[in-house]
Amino acid sequence: MSTHAAIAANASRAVPGYLVSALAISPASGTGAAIQPRNPADPLAGLGHTKVHERETTVFGEGDAAGSVFRVLSGMVRLYKMLPDGRRQIIGFLQAGDMMGLAFAAQYLYTAETVTATTIQRIPRLELDALMDAQPAFARKLLSTTTSELMAAQDQMVLLGRKTAAEKVASFLLRLSDRKGGERTIDLPMGRSDIADHLGLTTETVSRTLTKLKSGRLIRILAGGKLELLDRDALSDLACGF
Amino acid sequence: MSTHAAIAANASRAVPGYLVSALAISPASGTGAAIQPRNPADPLAGLGHTKVHERETTVFGEGDAAGSVFRVLSGMVRLYKMLPDGRRQIIGFLQAGDMMGLAFAAQYLYTAETVTATTIQRIPRLELDALMDAQPAFARKLLSTTTSELMAAQDQMVLLGRKTAAEKVASFLLRLSDRKGGERTIDLPMGRSDIADHLGLTTETVSRTLTKLKSGRLIRILAGGKLELLDRDALSDLACGF
DNA sequence: CGAATCCTTGAGAGCGGTCAAAGGATGTGG
DNA sequence: CCACATCCTTTGACCGCTCTCAAGGATTCG
Numbered sequence: 001m002s003t004h005a006a007i008a009a010n011a012s013r014a015v016p017g018y019l020v021s022a023l024a025i026s027p028a029s030g031t032g033a034a035i036q037p038r039n040p041a042d043p044l045a046g047l048g049h050t051k052v053h054e055r056e057t058t059v060f061g062e063g064d065a066a067g068s069v070f071r072v073l074s075g076m077v078r079l080y081k082m083l084p085d086g087r088r089q090i091i092g093f094l095q096a097g098d099m100m101g102l103a104f105a106a107q108y109l110y111t112a113e114t115v116t117a118t119t120i121q122r123i124p125r126l127e128l129d130a131l132m133d134a135q136p137a138f139a140r141k142l143l144s145t146t147t148s149e150l151m152a153a154q155d156q157m158v159l160l161g162r163k164t165a166a167e168k169v170a171s172f173l174l175r176l177s178d179r180k181g182g183e184r185t186i187d188l189p190m191g192r193s194d195i196a197d198h199l200g201l202t203t204e205t206v207s208r209t210l211t212k213l214k215s216g217r218l219i220r221i222l223a224g225g226k227l228e229l230l231d232r233d234a235l236s237d238l239a240c241g242f
Numbered sequence: 243m244s245t246h247a248a249i250a251a252n253a254s255r256a257v258p259g260y261l262v263s264a265l266a267i268s269p270a271s272g273t274g275a276a277i278q279p280r281n282p283a284d285p286l287a288g289l290g291h292t293k294v295h296e297r298e299t300t301v302f303g304e305g306d307a308a309g310s311v312f313r314v315l316s317g318m319v320r321l322y323k324m325l326p327d328g329r330r331q332i333i334g335f336l337q338a339g340d341m342m343g344l345a346f347a348a349q350y351l352y353t354a355e356t357v358t359a360t361t362i363q364r365i366p367r368l369e370l371d372a373l374m375d376a377q378p379a380f381a382r383k384l385l386s387t388t389t390s391e392l393m394a395a396q397d398q399m400v401l402l403g404r405k406t407a408a409e410k411v412a413s414f415l416l417r418l419s420d421r422k423g424g425e426r427t428i429d430l431p432m433g434r435s436d437i438a439d440h441l442g443l444t445t446e447t448v449s450r451t452l453t454k455l456k457s458g459r460l461i462r463i464l465a466g467g468k469l470e471l472l473d474r475d476a477l478s479d480l481a482c483g484f
Numbered sequence: 485c486g487a488a489t490c491c492t493t494g495a496g497a498g499c500g501g502t503c504a505a506a507g508g509a510t511g512t513g514g
Numbered sequence: 515c516c517a518c519a520t521c522c523t524t525t526g527a528c529c530g531c532t533c534t535c536a537a538g539g540a541t542t543c544g
Binding site: 084085089091103104109142143144146147149151153154155158162199200240 | 396
């Protein structure tokens, strides 16, 4: 019951991640805090094996045989699909608490790469299945979380299909902020080309748009890949509701 | 009980939520065949209430209180989200077997309108919850279907973010065909502006692109909103794998 | 500290959007 | 059953947002 309430609360985040197949089990998700590997309230705690991956390395590739699901405990991961000629679409950025590889398919349908050094829990499918059998409530939890991801994916469709470059970038920054609980200062550990491939733009357009937001005093770009939101209301207007 | 917890938590959303998922429960989906209301192999058979909706009518609107989920038994429905200034993104077109309104949110996150006259089964959330409690396998089935929807949503992100107009239209036509089991002749009951708002284009661009495909002998436009795929291989090359 | 990588900025081009109007299809009333 | 009105589609001309190509500058990492 308390577990269910917690999940429902996560599922109802005003602006959940833009991640895919991402499962935010822990209420600490998104605050930058890492998931604790051994938490009695976490059904996945202790399952599988946990490993630290270096920055800019591949966790699994599109088309690889899919035997496990993964959960990010700390750090950041990007998921993407590529067209034959190299065009790339980043499906989402995963942070602490998010899951990936959940599809019921024989192969992974996207590539997962670390952006920063990342701690990842690898859980064999069989263990996850066993957990769902043992705890039917867990299967419902997974359903709820997957549905939230689907909602986020639909928001992303609106962004990609109908928003201008400035609206896309503003939406992206606000999402990152909301994910950190609405903080003014956010991390941008990923490069401009990652942002571009997530928003359906080019690196040049992302850079130009950020410069424009900076000139308009809506944001301030800080050292170390950080960024401060100076005028959240103006950004929100620009974003057209994420 | 679990339902109560979910609803209470959802009611506390700071921002009206966004949408939901579409699922294909029936293997007969997309063949044009209608779902049978009383099929012993269908766990949803006989649940809720079934009604025929006229063409171009609203089933539910974004923001409406969400008390039921719906399943399309025959006909076609479009799901869309709108930006404040009227820009529209069609999330998807639903056919026989597809479900909508599945999000665990207090409000529907998108609008559902019929394209053609459509038979729709309305199932109260409480009945669906009861079914999941009674048949854990059904919850797993819903999870599997929702995951498939998520994969489709990710393909759509690639389409919207990285494909050209011609690639978008070719992908769209091939998807419709595949949904009908790969038939050469497909139905296009929706208007050009519906297609445009699904692909992130304008009606003019959709029209021009179809004309170009017609000139290139890749397709043939038939009377009554039908279309024939003349060169599936060429379309497939164009589409870059959907 | 040095070198590679990434970011920013500029100039110009092109794809798709906008505006406009003619051509067809659909549906309704006479 | 036909005439007319309305809506949708198609086509054309032009525009502008974003992309492409290019180069200088900043940052990061080994």
